[in-house]
Amino acid sequence: MLSDHKTDGYAKLSEQTFSRYARIVNPVLRTFAIEHTAMTVSFMTMIALRRNLDFESARIAALLHDAGKFDLNEGSARHAAAGALRAEELLSESGCFSQSQIDSICEAIRLHSSKDQIDSPLAEALKDADVLASWAVHPDDPLSQVRQKRLEKTCAELNIPLQTPSAKK
Numbered sequence: 108m109l110s111d112h113k114t115d116g117y118a119k120l121s122e123q124t125f126s127r128y129a130r131i132v133n134p135v136l137r138t139f140a141i142e143h144t145a146m147t148v149s150f151m152t153m154i155a156l157r158r159n160l161d162f163e164s165a166r167i168a169a170l171l172h173d174a175g176k177f178d179l180n181e182g183s184a185r186h187a188a189a190g191a192l193r194a195e196e197l198l199s200e201s202g203c204f205s206q207s208q209i210d211s212i213c214e215a216i217r218l219h220s221s222k223d224q225i226d227s228p229l230a231e232a233l234k235d236a237d238v239l240a241s242w243a244v245h246p247d248d249p250l251s252q253v254r255q256k257r258l259e260k261t262c263a264e265l266n267i268p269l270q271t272p273s274a275k276k
């Protein structure tokens with residue numbers, strides 16, 4: 108039941124994170140930051156429930172996963188590692204989380220670009236949620252083989268039809 112899940116830490120960080128992203132000056136980047144982050148949190152919520160993962164850690168990992176990109180302007184190559192450091196700072200400052208929870212969230216963020224390898228259940232869930240979030244916004248964009256495999260596996264797991272509304276036209 109959703110009422111059994113702890114969400115206080117998430118609620119605090121969510122308010123802070125979306126407020127920061129709402130102040131991104133470039134309108135295209137601002138919309139992308141908010142839309143992609145909200146979408147990743149949504150898919151991560153479904154995956155966490157399906158795979159019985161720590162609900163709060165899963166949602167926070169999704170919330171902060173691209174902080175390296177959106178808070179620090181890091182490009183693709185460095186954004187995961189930079190985002191993990193940024194998340195560590197934000198989670199420690201909040202005072203809401205145990206060190207082991209912080210470590211597992213930051214590890215998932217640090218590894219989330221490595222879509223071709225298998226890591227912890229939390230990191231795997233984050234990679235899958237990230238792939239689904241990008242696909243949901245741009246369903247017709249071509250995907251690498253690794254991303255396509257993750258997309259198909261996770262859609263089957265969540266019972267989401269892969270045929271998008273645009274493909275049905």
Ligand SMILES: [Fe+2]
Pocket residue numbers: 143147172173237
């Ligand atoms: Fe992402």
